[in-house]
Amino acid sequence: MRDEIRRNMPLFPMGIVTKLTELTPRQVRYYEQQGLIRPARTKGNQRLFSFNDVDRLLQIKSLMEKGVNVAGVKEVLLKQTAESTQPSKEKRRHDITDAELRKLLKRQLTELRPGQAHLIQGELSRFFH
């Protein structure tokens, strides 16, 4: 349980993170606003990201490229959090599979009620019907 400490240790500034993730500072800050990540801050208000933050950003990037929006990313991230915290055993953070992802998106598309927003970005939602 000591690895967590290192994984969550605030280490890199925005510049490093954008190079590591290929994301723009704009996107990284936006995802933080949406509560997808919660980087630490220095006394000068500069963001300091942990290894976990970078890891999360990479997952977020991957999901977003598949057309999943913020709401969808939150669900996936939530399922992972519960998955690596609940199972008493030593279960690694398993990246969601395409099958699991489709299942999640399909389920939410089915349970879609009038006026409710999907987890897929606009046009792309067609491919899941």
Place this chain on the structure above:
DNA sequence: CTTCTTACA
């Protein structure tokens, strides 16, 4: 020079 927030001809 790098990052931060706010706002939008």
Place this chain on the structure above:
DNA sequence: TGTAAGGA
């Protein structure tokens, strides 16, 4: 999402 502005 990009980008300009103004400050730290």
